[in-house]
Amino acid sequence: MNEPVGLRELKKERTRETIAETAIRLFLAKGFDQVSVTEVAATAEVSRRTLFAYFPTKEDLVLQRFADHESEAARIVRSRPAGREPLEALREALLAALGQRDPNTGLTDDPEARAFFGMILDTESLAVRLTRYASRGIDALAEALREAGADPLVARLTAAQVLVVQHELAVMNHTCLTAGESADERHPEAVRAAERAFDLLSHGVGDKASGAPPAPQAEQVPRPH
DSSP states (O other), X not given: OOOOHHHHHHHHHHHHHHXXXXXXXXXXXXXXXGOOHHHHHHHHTOOHHHHHHHOSSTTHHHHHHHHTTTTHHHHHHHTSOTTOOHHHHHHHHHHHHHHTTOGGGTOOOOHHHHHHHHHHHHOHHHHHHHHHHHHHHHHHHHHHHHHTTOOHHHHHHHHHHHHHHHHHHHHHHHHHHHTTOOHHHHXXXXXXXXXXXXXXXXXXXXXXXXXXXXXXXXXXXXXXX
């Protein structure tokens, strides 16, 4: 008798989670380059074929966490309150994440989360592979900004800048915590850095991200010769 579709999907999701959790645990304990896919599969009690059916590359075993969040910025823009500018919605979401000590902001005292972030930064193949996930996030955010009224060029450039800024802020926070600061000690400066970063973004792209017309420029008065 065939299993119901819902039960099969639940089992698949559990298998996927088991493989990913096993891989990350091994990578953090031994180092990403020191653990083979064969070891991950054996420890998770699945075949290599099953592992690759869920994760096409070794790097995907780690970066699947980012895949689950790659459209988060787009979701924030689409779900923002009426009248709220996209950049303001993204700013508020980042400040809230900092307040919650979200590991994605680099502002966390959780040892495993910090080790995970550091492993990605220190492993070249992971850093390179991460660019693919970042590109998909840019695509999603750019589409959301186009829906908000921005023209394609402005939408794409804004999306790229926002996601690069968020990543760099997270790296800055992680670096400070690695140097000995606690998340609580870093929080005020992390907020100031985020606020300044979004002020700079707003000054550069401003309301163009929502399709509003540019502010009129002052008329140039000819200089006398």
